[in-house]
Amino acid sequence: MSVQTWTWILVGVTFALYFGIAIWARAGSTKDFYVAGGGVSPLANGMATAADWMSAASFISMAGIISFAGYDGSVYLMGWTGGYVLLALLLAPYLRKFGKFTVPDFIGDRYYSNSARTVAVICALIVSFTYVAGQMRGVGIVFSQFLQVDITLGVIIGMAVVLVFAFLGGMKGITYTQVAQYCVLIFAFMVPAIFISIQMTGNIIPQVGMGGTLEDGTYLLDKLDTLHTELGFKEYTQGSKSTWDVFAITFALMVGTAGLPHVIVRFFTVPKVKDARKSAGxxxxxxxxxxxxxxAVAVFSRTNLIETVRDQSYTDIPEWFKNWEDTGLIAWSDKNGDGKIQYVQGSALVGKKPEFLEGRGVYGERLISNASDATNELYVDRDIMVLANPEIAGLPNWVIALVAAGGLAAALSTAAGLLLVISTSISHDLIKKQLKPNISDKGELRWARASILVAIVIAGLFGIYPPGFVAAVVALAFGLAAASFFPAIILGIFDKRMNKQGAVAGMVVGITLMLGYMIVYKTGLIGIMDPLPPSDWWFGTSPEGFGTIAMCVNVVVSLVVSRMTPKPPKDVTDMVENIRIPSGAGEAAQH
Known part of the structure; x- marks a missing residue:
């Protein structure tokens, strides 16, 4: 069967599974809708949390980031996984014992302030919309390439699917759907990795294959280093970032991960405090x-891509290359007129990305930069590395289709979790806690579902009409969470003297500082100025790592302001003391 037929079958089966779970797990109360009734097992919650976290960015872009950054890409592995150690040790048990539905709810009650709650809601909305826009765009790209439908239609289909299990089941439906989605995405990621590892090195374990030898006895990583140096790139296994910047990025990703609201809310769905710790592990x-x-996937895909395209005549290029040109994720311009693809160090693009340009050249290539001072003719988007990897390696059609189903599962699972954060921020933290405190349970549930409906429409519009800075502000989500939520939560748990004035001041300063730095050094002032160069970075800190500095500033401001203003009320300090006492943890399950 063709790739398209296999894709329709696998996507159809997985979507039917998601719909069935959504109908079975329909929410009947706000507790079901917000925290799945608080009765999810640690195993199911662990799988759901993994699916919630491993978005289209992790599934589609993670290996792509590493394949281009090489050794420097390790910061993402260390930061994003290390954040869960912080969650398990410093946040999950205490937040679960506090017994609230959302992060803004914790901040609002801990700091006895609707102002603090409102700032937290704004942070949650910014972070969540940033993420969900990327997920919907990823859904559109997968549908467009593998099912041969327009990207806009693909986004609309994704919106409809998410709407069903988020609207009907809330957190209850999303949780059990995410368990299924985790199984789909991890199977889809591992199968081609195992296939290609056997194909290239004879090792069934990809991690071993990455360090293994090829048929000619050459170590795979040595071969990739040689290919890189021949094309003018730095060696794949050689780092170029400063030690400080590596630390800053890793730490920002760690504390940003631990402060992301759609991840933290998962620990409110388990029955007991110890279950929160288990599910984090x-x-x-x-x-x-x-x-x-x-x-390993990064090494395999990078090696195969280079060997497939370099100095290859466009007329003899494999069919996968021409298929992927339509998505704009790969593009070629014959600058020297020899009909061959020249791939070397250097930018192939000037101005907009190829998906926004019209027209084709002599060989059918998408028109990109024709600058005479640039010799590189190939543009490769990092997102192609996982999605096209099975095609580049010549794997069976069902494996190619499986990757499409896995990419959709990753994108939809995270989109659902983010939409629920948006919904609860509006219905619970704004409507219930501030505007209509006497609203009924059914009334609040109606507001929650209405919020999800509006949020999906907005997210879909971002997916169909992505702003030019979406790729840049993905990193902002981590920096923003690190600079705002993480200090407020940590200090709220471990510092009884922390008051509302300190928390609000710290969050506002942290958000403002991080946002300003990202705009100036990452996105520029759109239409007014370009991003400032790395030579102007503060203390040599990249925008991806600046969350570490913004977080430290937040902590200092919070501590100084809190010491210069009145102490928190005694009932608040007693509450903090109770959160930190392990004994009595079982009673928290009753809240």
Whole structure:
């Protein structure tokens, strides 16, 4: 069967499974809708948390990031997995014992302030919309390439699917759907990795294959280093970032991960405090399966791509190359007129990305930069590395289709979790807690579902009409969470003297500082100025790592302001003391 037929079959079966779970797990109360009734097992919650976290970015882009960054890409592996250690040790048990539905709910009650709650809601909305826009765009790309439908139609289909299990089941439906989605995405990621590892090195374990030898006895990593140096790139296994920047990025990703609202809310769905700790550990294990495999996938895909396209005549290029040109994820311009693809160090693009350009050249190539001072003729988007990897390696059609189903599962699972954060922020933290405190349970549930409906429409519009800075602000989500939520939560748990004035001041300063730095050094002032160069970075800190500095500033401001203003009320300090006492943890399950 063709790739398209296999894709329709696998996507149809998995979608039918998701719909069935959504109908079975229909939410009947706000507790079901917000925290799945608080009765999810640690195993199921661990798998759901893993699926919630491993978005289209992890499934589609993780190996792509590493394949281009090489050794420097290790910061993403360390940061994103290390964040779960912080969750398991410093946040999950205490937040679960506090017994609230959302992060803004914790911040609002801990700091006895609707102002703090409102700031937290704004942070949650910014982070969540940033993420969900990327997920919907990823859904559109997968549908467009593998099912041969327009990207816009693909986004609309994705919106409809998410709407069903998020609207009907809330967190209850999303949780059990995410368990199924985790199984789909991890199987889809591992199968081609195992196939290609056997194909290239004879090792069934991809991690071993990455360090193995090829048929000619050459080590695979040595071969990739040689290919890189021949094309003018730095050696794949050689790092170029400063030690400080590596630390800053890793730490920002760690504390950003631990502060992401759609991940934290998962620990409110289990019955007991100890279950929150167990599910955090299990989530780390389930996530590690993909994350320790991603470097191997990066090495395999990078090697195969280079050997397939360099100095290859366009007329003889494999069919997968021409198919992927239509998505804009790969593009070629014959600058020297020899009809061959020249792939060397250097930018192939000037101005907009190829998906926004019209027209084709003599060989059918998508028109990109024709600058005479640039010799590189090939544009390769990092997102192609996982999606096209099975095609580049010549794997069976069902494996190619399986990757499509896995990419959709990753994108939809995270989109659902993010949409629920948006919904609860509006219906619970704004409507219930501030505007209509006497609203009935059914009324609040109606507001929650209405919020999800509006959020899906907005997310779909971002997916169909992505702003030019979406790729840049993905990193902002981590920096924003690190600079705002993480200090407020940690200090709220471990510092009884922390008050509302300190928390609000710290969050506002942290958000403002991080947002300003990202705009100036990552996105620029759109239409007014370009991003400032790395030579102007503060203390040599990249925008991806600046969350570490913004977080430290937040902590300092919070502590100083809190010491200069009145102490928190006694009932608040007693509440903090109770959160930190392990004994009595069982009673928290009753809240």
């Amino acid at each position: 299990l989530a780390l294990l389930f996530i590690a399966i993909l994350y320790i495999t991603a470097p």
